[in-house]
Amino acid sequence: MSLEKIKKVGVVGAGTMGFGIAINFALGGYPAIISDISDQVLQQSLQMVRSALALFVEEGLITRQQADDAIRRITATTNLAEVAANSDFITEAIVERSEDKRELFNKLDKLCPPHCILASNTSSLVLSDFGSEVNRQDRIVITHYYAPPHIVPGVEVAKGPGTSDETFDTTYDLMKKIGKIPIRVLKELPGYLLNRIQGAMSREANRLWAEGVASAEDIELGVKATFGFRMPHEGPMGHYDLAGIWKWPEDARISSRSRQVSGAAELSPEADEKIRQRMMQGKPWFVDPERFEQAIEKRDREYIRRLKQLYRPAEK
Numbered sequence: 001m002s003l004e005k006i007k008k009v010g011v012v013g014a015g016t017m018g019f020g021i022a023i024n025f026a027l028g029g030y031p032a033i034i035s036d037i038s039d040q041v042l043q044q045s046l047q048m049v050r051s052a053l054a055l056f057v058e059e060g061l062i063t064r065q066q067a068d069d070a071i072r073r074i075t076a077t078t079n080l081a082e083v084a085a086n087s088d089f090i091t092e093a094i095v096e097r098s099e100d101k102r103e104l105f106n107k108l109d110k111l112c113p114p115h116c117i118l119a120s121n122t123s124s125l126v127l128s129d130f131g132s133e134v135n136r137q138d139r140i141v142i143t144h145y146y147a148p149p150h151i152v153p154g155v156e157v158a159k160g161p162g163t164s165d166e167t168f169d170t171t172y173d174l175m176k177k178i179g180k181i182p183i184r185v186l187k188e189l190p191g192y193l194l195n196r197i198q199g200a201m202s203r204e205a206n207r208l209w210a211e212g213v214a215s216a217e218d219i220e221l222g223v224k225a226t227f228g229f230r231m232p233h234e235g236p237m238g239h240y241d242l243a244g245i246w247k248w249p250e251d252a253r254i255s256s257r258s259r260q261v262s263g264a265a266e267l268s269p270e271a272d273e274k275i276r277q278r279m280m281q282g283k284p285w286f287v288d289p290e291r292f293e294q295a296i297e298k299r300d301r302e303y304i305r306r307l308k309q310l311y312r313p314a315e316k
């Protein structure tokens with residue numbers, strides 16, 4: 001189904017994630033119907049929508065008019081058939097249990113019109129865990145938001161074994177249209193892309209704490225004040241560029257990389273060789289080597305702005 005055919009959306013599960021997911025769609029102009037098994041949760045959820053949008057207005061992110069329009073677009077029901085009948089794209093954000101998600105996906109598959117795309121916000125399961133019985137294998141997909149989903153911009157869009165390219169592309173375009181930053185995950189694997197990267201850091205942090213290398217406080221502060229400080233500007237690939245590691249002599253590049261991976265998850269020989277080959281090229285991922293100095297100046301200006309915001313220099 002093309003993006004233009006999506007006119008109305010549904011969100012099933014109106015808890016911590018559901019209400020924020022609905023806000024994204026409503027601010028993006030889509031009528032959004034939210035649903036839950038509990039009417040009390042739905043009422044709380046509508047209240048959370050109002051509070052979240054009031055904060056957006058107070059902080060100058062949107063106007064009062066935009067907030068009111070978004071609130072008007074969000075309706076609520078405990079009747080799943082009503083959601084199914086009024087949605088071209090449904091996101092489930094119910095409890096993280098594969099049996100519950102399986103039951104819901106199977107019900108929605110029967111209730112929804114054939115063109116409707118079913119998306120899941122599961123954080124640790126994959127579509128094969130609960131989506132294998134639906135008939136519309138080509139129209140199921142993962143959209144993995146990060147809490148709070150109406151504020152954190154990135155959303156992973158991940159395929160299941162049967163997800164069609166059309167569904168994948170339409171979902172990606174839909175996320176863009178509502179102002180999110182979609183990230184494509186091209187293969188089905190637990191943890192998708194970013195929870196795996198985040199998980200690798202958490203595993204190592206816990207290990208260093210347990211081995212007495214540093215206190216929890218110092219690990220926390222260290223991450224926030226060093227590479228965490230840089231992260232809004234550069235991720236692991238961009239850092240390779242901007243720290244100028246691509247300019248190092250080949251032996252230094254390769255040994256730095258192997259020091260970083262020692263003790264971490266085992267790499268397959270193929271992946272290990274692929275990374276080694278890439279490092280041997282001695283070229284940045286994104287930066288134009290001819291414009292390296294300009295990229296550094298741009299970075300430094302942004303860092304200084306953030307330094308002033310986060311860690312105000314002491315008054316003279």
Ligand SMILES: NC(=O)c1ccc[n+]([C@@H]2O[C@H](COP(=O)([O-])OP(=O)(O)OC[C@H]3O[C@@H](n4cnc5c(N)ncnc54)[C@H](O)[C@@H]3O)[C@@H](O)[C@H]2O)c1
Nearest residue numbers: 013014015016017036037041093094095096121122123147
């Ligand atoms: N909380 C997070 O930080 C986070 C981040 C990313 C993804 N997720 C994922 O989002 C999903 C929801 O997480 P949450 O934190 O919002 O949970 P939550 O417990 O706050 O909300 C889940 C809601 O689903 C409702 N529900 C349960 N079964 C239902 C059903 N069959 N039909 C309709 N509603 C049903 C519950 O009443 C509850 O209100 C999970 O899959 C979770 O893994 C959570």
